[in-house]
Amino acid sequence: MPKAVRSASDKKRAVGPADAQLAATLEDWLAHLAGERRVSPHTLAAYRRDVGQFLRFLSVHFGEIPSLKLFEKIEPADLRGFLAARRKSGAGSRSLLRQLSGLRSLARHIERSGISKLAVFSALRSPKLARRLPKALTAQAARAVVDVGSRADEQRPDWILARDAAVLALLYGAGLRISEALSIARKDAPTSGLDYLTIVGKGGKSRNVPIIAPVKTAISAYLDLCPCALAPDGPLFVGAKGRPLSARIIQLTVERLRGALALPETATPHALRHSFATHLLGRGGDLRTIQELLGHATLSTTQIYTAVDSTRLLEAYRGAHPRAR
Secondary structure (H helix, E strand, O other): OOOOEOOHHHHOOOOOOOEHHHHHHHHHHHHHHHHOOOOOHHHHHHHHHHHHHHHHHHHHHOOOOOOHHHHHHOOHHHHHHHHHHHHHOOOOHHHHHHHHHHHHHHHHHHHHOOOOOOOHHHHOOOOOOOOOOOOOOOHHHHHHHHOHHHHOOOOOOHHHHHHHHHHHHHHHHHOOOHHHHHOOEHHHOOOOOOOEEEEEOHHHOEEEEEOOHHHHHHHHHHHHHOOOOOOOOOEOOEOOOOOEOOHHHHHHHHHHHHHHHOOOOOOOHHHHHHHHHHHHHHOOOOHHHHHHHHOOOOHHHHOHHHHHHHHHHHHHHHHHOHHHO
């Protein structure tokens, strides 16, 4: 084994096959993303995995251990070969776009460090994404999902049913991501006189989200029934053993509700967030306000909901107007 390769104990954490200099650069890049850029743990893990796949491709493609010198040899055809190999293995355009984004971020980090110029990563054209509209639930379906009575026949403790209903109420009533709802501390629970939440979303951006009465009622019902001693700085929502609640539990809850309420496969926890935005827009909410409530970095991200609402109106027209049939 070449001396440049990291030791066996280090390779357990290694991003992928790399000589010592490249491996150190990769760790510096990931530390920069986590520290200065405040990239979410989920995105950081995805970038680590993506770059690892690229390094393994390079080691086979060039027949040598990837290094910074090898990075300088990379040409557009090599990058296209990597993307083609990933697509052949089943990766979609969105995954490829994320992988290319991660590699470009790494290349910029290498350039800022004064190591070398890697313009090839920016020169390659990004894969095109098919425009997909968010799948919102109807207002009636969304209300049924967050209603604790919809699960009255389940053989589960009342506090568990109330807990899940409170989490789902936050997704639909406040437009939170599931990770944001589960990150709320007990001391920040919107009860009594508190009618808003300060949420730290993607990229470490903070926003204030108003909490409507039905959501406060759902959270209060959960707190009244919860048998666990919730520490002020601990999580508001906990599992059966008092540990932080897993997002998977809420996903399974919605899966069961899909069967009970005859909802489509697109009915997911995140669909409640889409429903929040779509229903607000349908009732006259303006895009700038919805952007702030959702925590979107750009207005263009929020504008997709105008297409959702237009599609909904067109479907209603086609279904009701006698000349549309």
